[in-house]
Each structure stands twice: as structure tokens, then as C-alpha cells.
Amino acid sequence: MSLFANLDLSYVLRPEVFLIILLGTFIGILIGALPGMGAPLAVALVLPFAYKMTSLTAVMLLLSVYQGAEYGGSISAIVLGIPGTSAAAATVLDGNPMSKAGHPGRAIKISLLASTIGGIFGGLVLCFFTEPIGKFSLRFSAPDLAMLGIVACFAIIMLNKGNFIKGMISIILGIMLSTVGTDVFTGTSRYIYGQPTLLDGINVVAIIVGAFAVPEMLNIISEELHTVYVTNIKSTKDKFSFKDTLRITKPLFSGSIIGTVIGIFPALGGAIAAWISYSFARKISKKPEDFGKGSAEGIAAAESANNAVVGGSLVPLLSLGIPGSASAAMIAAALMMFGIQVGPQLFNTDTKLLSGIYIGFFIGCIGLYVVGRLLTPVFVRVLEVKNEILVPLILLVSFIGIYASTKKFLYIWIAIVFGTLLFFLRKHEYPLAPITVSFILGSTIEKNFRRALDLSKGSYTIFWKTTTSKVIFVCTVLVILFPIIRALITSFKNKKAGNAPAAEQGNGEE
Amino acid sequence: MKKKYSEIIMAVILLAVDALYLTQAFRGKKTAFSYTGAYTFPKILGLILAALCVIVILRAFREKGTFKVTNLGLTALSVGITAAFVILWQCFGLFYLWAALYVLALLFAFRTNGGRFSKRNILFNLACTAGVILCCYVIFTRMMEVRL
Numbered sequence: 283m284s285l286f287a288n289l290d291l292s293y294v295l296r297p298e299v300f301l302i303i304l305l306g307t308f309i310g311i312l313i314g315a316l317p318g319m320g321a322p323l324a325v326a327l328v329l330p331f332a333y334k335m336t337s338l339t340a341v342m343l344l345l346s347v348y349q350g351a352e353y354g355g356s357i358s359a360i361v362l363g364i365p366g367t368s369a370a371a372a373t374v375l376d377g378n379p380m381s382k383a384g385h386p387g388r389a390i391k392i393s394l395l396a397s398t399i400g401g402i403f404g405g406l407v408l409c410f411f412t413e414p415i416g417k418f419s420l421r422f423s424a425p426d427l428a429m430l431g432i433v434a435c436f437a438i439i440m441l442n443k444g445n446f447i448k449g450m451i452s453i454i455l456g457i458m459l460s461t462v463g464t465d466v467f468t469g470t471s472r473y474i475y476g477q478p479t480l481l482d483g484i485n486v487v488a489i490i491v492g493a494f495a496v497p498e499m500l501n502i503i504s505e506e507l508h509t510v511y512v513t514n515i516k517s518t519k520d521k522f523s524f525k526d527t528l529r530i531t532k533p534l535f536s537g538s539i540i541g542t543v544i545g546i547f548p549a550l551g552g553a554i555a556a557w558i559s560y561s562f563a564r565k566i567s568k569k570p571e572d573f574g575k576g577s578a579e580g581i582a583a584a585e586s587a588n589n590a591v592v593g594g595s596l597v598p599l600l601s602l603g604i605p606g607s608a609s610a611a612m613i614a615a616a617l618m619m620f621g622i623q624v625g626p627q628l629f630n631t632d633t634k635l636l637s638g639i640y641i642g643f644f645i646g647c648i649g650l651y652v653v654g655r656l657l658t659p660v661f662v663r664v665l666e667v668k669n670e671i672l673v674p675l676i677l678l679v680s681f682i683g684i685y686a687s688t689k690k691f692l693y694i695w696i697a698i699v700f701g702t703l704l705f706f707l708r709k710h711e712y713p714l715a716p717i718t719v720s721f722i723l724g725s726t727i728e729k730n731f732r733r734a735l736d737l738s739k740g741s742y743t744i745f746w747k748t749t750t751s752k753v754i755f756v757c758t759v760l761v762i763l764f765p766i767i768r769a770l771i772t773s774f775k776n777k778k779a780g781n782a783p784a785a786e787q788g789n790g791e792e
Numbered sequence: 793m794k795k796k797y798s799e800i801i802m803a804v805i806l807l808a809v810d811a812l813y814l815t816q817a818f819r820g821k822k823t824a825f826s827y828t829g830a831y832t833f834p835k836i837l838g839l840i841l842a843a844l845c846v847i848v849i850l851r852a853f854r855e856k857g858t859f860k861v862t863n864l865g866l867t868a869l870s871v872g873i874t875a876a877f878v879i880l881w882q883c884f885g886l887f888y889l890w891a892a893l894y895v896l897a898l899l900f901a902f903r904t905n906g907g908r909f910s911k912r913n914i915l916f917n918l919a920c921t922a923g924v925i926l927c928c929y930v931i932f933t934r935m936m937e938v939r940l
């Protein structure tokens with residue numbers, strides 16, 4: 283681990299880093315706990331304020347918000363039975379019954395412990411796997427990198443059960459937005475429409491606020507403005523002993539492993555990890571009949587998995603430059619604000635930052651436990667704050683964030699116009715997360731695509747020349763074809779199911 | 793509105809944006825020193841998007857049911873208030889004045905329980921606005937030294 287050889291502890295163990303981690307965790311849990319406002323929105327809200335920090339503190343802020351939001355989602359899942367984030371949906375099954383049985387504090391403590399253990403496990407994998415994968419990826423040439431970028435974009439929509447065509451449109455829109463600004467190959471100004479501000483491209487903060495905060499708030503105004511959540515919880519001071527901890531060891535570790543592995547693959551995310559881990563824990567449990575009735579093992583399995591995803595999702599980001607989730611894409615965006623390009627080159631140019639991220643990640647996990655233990659009762663009360671008060675606050679903070687990081691009103695306008703358009707696209711079932719991911723990856727895809735064509739003197743066979751290229755090309759084709767094949771199978775099954783009753787009816791008449 | 797029509801309208805809006813994008817791409821000058829010009833990639837993207845939008849339009853004809861945005865009036869009003877806030881802030885500065893009015897206007901638009909302009913609501917909205925603005929001032933202007 284050459285990265286640890288370069289480790290400078292004084293670079294990480296500073297009061298401001300600790301303070302930022304605690305603050306980020308607090309904000310993350312707070313926003314994650316609010317139903318309907320997930321980790322991407324939490325990260326999007328703090329991203330604009332990261333520009334004033336050093337690169338390490340900025341990344342630590344975003345990571346602790348990400349971790350905190352993943353845990354925060356479980357608070358409303360347990361207390362209200364409504365998951366704060368999609369990743370906490372599996373937690374509802376056992377967390378809410380345990381809470382209803384009069385032990386909300388116990389359920390929250392299990393969730394917090396599981397989230398912390400899952401986070402630490404994800405961090406360990408991040409430390410030990412990022413460097414080897416990153417060093418291996420240095421062998422990748424321009425065509426490989428272009429195709430990897432395409433794979434990452436398509437992976438985001440591959441598992442989306444919605445319309446594949448609409449998912450593709452979202453990807454193309456994101457890449458199109460990344461083409462605005464000066465072309466690095468020729469110096470041509472593209473799509474700036476007389477606005478010199480756009481010469482450097484559209485600011486990533488405007489895109490992220492436009493893609494997450496604005497449509498989300500408009501959606502709340504449209505559908506959930508007057509929703510009132512009532513918590514009948516008087517105390518969260520249930521006991522959770524060491525013996526209880528020992529009972530959940532198995533699901534804790536199986537969840538951590540499953541979550542980390544799933545996190546490494548782009549787009550799978552916390553929700554899938556939590557469900558797989560939950561099912562697995564039920565299979566290996568001595569008391570599977572308790573699952574769904576307030577089982578501690580069920581909560582531990584789901585929560586350890588969804589927090590382990592955070593560390594796992596950073597592995598492809600730091601080693602290959604591929605963000606596996608919208609939140610990871612925003613961490614990449616934060617690094618871009620400091621002129622740091624994520625990917626294998628980090629191992630040569632920013633080893634100090636990388637080792638700082640590793641150590642900071644563990645401090646973040648401990649920070650999550652400390653903040654969670656101390657302030658959970660506060661977060662439970664926050665659930666009662668009405669959306670009609672939160673929406674103006676979040677919108678105002680979003681616009682302050684854009685202005686603070688760019689000092690340009692143009693970007694606020696872009697966020698409003700873009701966000702309103704995306705609100706309507708979302709209403710028509712167009713997924714929004716691929717827009718951010720493809721916007722972040724767009725310039726990498728274009729740069730490597732053109733470099734590859736220049737190297738091959740315009741021949742597209744370069745994408746199929748070396749063994750590595752062939753493997754990645756096959757992966758790209760499979761990732762693109764998978765949703766099409768799935769859609770065909772589903773429509774075939776639907777047709778068959780539609781014909782079956784008719785046939786039965788026919789037989790009856792005979 | 794029928795879902796079929798709303799899907800088509802959305803796809804046509806995207807096609808219009810794409811047409812604008814493609815027009816500039818095809819008007820762009822070619823470069824002699826590279827196999828790929830500045831607009832090669834945008835041309836590919838634009839053409840793919842056009843094809844995808846056409847597919848969406850064709851599929852829309854099979855759509856059944858209706859499309860409705862609940863609270864459309866309130867949503868549009870919120871966008872309008874937001875736009876007015878940014879215009880005032882951009883033209884006159886005085887961020888905190890416009891921000892206070894913005895938050896207050898949104899609160900009055902959203903909070904209707906017990907009468908929009910009841911004494912209780914007015915007091916609550918004023919107190920809430922003062923709290924939000926004070927927090928913003930302390931956090932952003934004082935602590936983060938953001939010039940607004």
C-alpha cells in the first residue's frame with residue numbers, strides 16, 4: 283500500500299476536518315431522515331459550499347453527508363414506517379414493527395451500529411481495492427476509457443424498471459450539456475449563445491441543483507406539500523446491550539460484505555444491497571419467522587448493507603473515474619471544482635489526498651456513530667417539520683449555494699429553467715439521476731472517443747482492436763442490450779398472460 | 793389531458809431543443825488538423841436524441857389514460873415567485889430584503905390551514921421568515937463570508 287507510505291497524518295487529523303465531518307454527518311442525517319429527500323439531494327445542497335474549503339475537507343464534507351443520509355433514512359423508516367431514502371425501504375419491515383412494539387430506541391440503535399459497521403467495512407475495501415484496480419486501469423487506452431464511460435452511463439438505467447428509451451434520452455441530455463463551452467481539441471466555442479460565462483462549460487453546481495433540488499421541491503409542492511407526519515414516540519432511551527450486539531453479528535457482517543460488493547458495481551446502489559442482504563440474513567437466520575415482525579437481525583442486515591455501499595461506490599470512482607451513483611458523481615464534481623480529475627491518475631498526482639480520504643472515511647464512520655448517539659432524539663422531532671416550511675428554506679439555500687460558488691446569476695437561471703423542465707420530464711417517467719452522471723462523464727467520453735478516432739485515423743475498428751477493448755466492447759453491448767432483451771421478454775410474457783385467459787375461456791365454451 | 797398528448801408534447805419540446813443543438817452542430821466549421829471536428833460528437837448525440845424522441849412519439853400513440861400535474865397552479869406560482877425573486881436580486885442587489893419577501897411569499901402561498909391571512913398564520917409566517925433570514929445571515933454572510 284504505497285498510499286499509506288505517503289500518509290501524512292497531520293494533513294487529516296486537524297480540527298477543521300473533524301468539525302466538517304461532524305457538521306456533514308449532522309446535515310446528512312437531518313436531510314436523510316426527512317421522507318422523500320434522499321442522499322443525492324443532501325449532497326447536492328452542500329456541494330456549492332464546498333468550494334471555499336480545501337479539496338480534502340470538501341470531499342470529507344460530502345462523504346459524511348452521504349454516509350449520514352444513508353443512515354438518516356432509517357430513522358423515518360423506523361419511527362414512521364416511511365423510508366427517508368429508497369435504501370431504507372427494507373429497514374421498514376422490521377424497524378417499524380419494533381418501534382410499534384414500544385422499542386423505537388432499540389431499533390434506531392441497531393440501525394446506527396449496523397450503519398457504522400457497514401461504513402467501516404466499506405472503508406476497508408476502499409483502502410485495499412482502489413489502488414490495485416486503479417493501477418490495473420492505467421493499461422486502458424482512449425477507446426477503452428470512452429467505452430467504460432458509456433457502460434457507466436447505461437448501467438444507471440439498466441436496472442431502472444422504467445422506460446429504457448426515456449433513460450437513454452436522459453443520458454444523451456446529460457452528455458449534450460457537457461458539450462457546452464470551449465472544445466479542448468480545437469478551441470472552438472460551442473453552444474455558448476453569446477454568453478462568455480459559458481466558455482468554461484456549464485457549472486456543475488447549477489446542473490446538480492437543477493437536477494435534484496429544483497425538481498424535487500416542485501414535486502413536493504405538487505404532491506406532498508401538506509403531508510403531516512406525526513411521531514408518537516416519547517423516548518428513544520431503550521437499552522441495547524453487548525449481548526444483543528453479539529446476536530446480530532452474522533447479519534452485520536453478511537450485510538457489510540454484500541453492500542460493499544454491490545456498491546462497487548455502478549448503479550446497483552443501496553436499495554438493492556439492502557434487499558439482497560435482508561433476504562440473505564433471513565435465509566441464514568435461526569429464527570427466520572421473526573423477520574417482518576421486528577427482528578433485530580433484519581434491521582442490522584438492511585442497514586449495514588446500505589451504508590457499506592458508500593465505501594464500495596467510491597472504489598470505481600477513485601480507481602476508474604466512474605461514479606457509481608448520483609452521490610458519487612457529486613463527489614467527483616467537488617473534486618473537479620478543485621481541478622482534480624478523478625481516476626487512475628490520482629495515484630500519481632494526488633496520493634496525499636487519496637490517503638487523506640481513506641483515513642477521513644473511517645473518522646466519518648466514527649463521527650456518524652457519535653452524532654447518531656447524541657442527536658437521534660432531535661432527528662426524530664425534525665420529522666414533524668412540515669414540507670411547507672422546508673421547501674422555501676431548501677430553495678433559498680440552493681440559490682445561495684449556486685451564487686456563492688459561481689458568483690453568476692446566469693447559473694441560477696440555468697438551474698431554475700433546467701429544473702422546471704426536468705420536473706415535467708420526471709412527471710413523464712424520465713429518470714433524472716442519469717443526467718448528472720452522464721454530464722460528469724460526458725467530457726471524458728467525448729475526449730477519449732475523439733482521441734481514439736484521431737489515433738486510428740478515423741477508423742472505428744479501434745474500439746475492437748486489443749483484448750481489453752474487446753472485453754469492454756462486449757460489456758458495453760451487453761449493458762445496452764440487457765434492458766432491450768428484458769423489455770422484449772416482459773412484453774412476450776404479458777402477451778402470453780393476456781392470451782392464456784382467452785384460451786381458457788375458449789376451452790370452457792367448447 | 794390525455795397521456796398520449798402530454799407524452800407527444802414533451803417529446804416535441806425535446807425535439808425542438810435538439811433541432812437547435814443540431815443546427816449549430818451542422819453549421820460548425822470543420823477543422824483540417826483532426827479527424828474529428830468540434831461538432832462531430834454533438835452531431836452523433838443530436839441524431840441519436842432525435843431518433844429516440846421519434847420512438848417516444850410513436851410509442852405515445854399506444855398510451856392510454858390521462859396525465860395530470862396535481863397543484864399545477866401552485867407549482868407554477870412558486871416558479872413565478874422564484875423567478876421574480878432572482879430578477880429583483882439581480883437588478884437591485886439587496887439580497888436579504890428580496891430573500892425575506894421570497895420566503896414570506898412562498899409561506900403565504902403554501903400555508904392555508906386556518907385561513908391564509910389569519911392572525912396566527914401571519915405571525916407564524918413572519919416569525920419563520922425572520923428565523924430563516926437570520927440563520928442565512930449568520931451562516932452564509934458571517935461564518936462563510938459569502939457576499940450576497
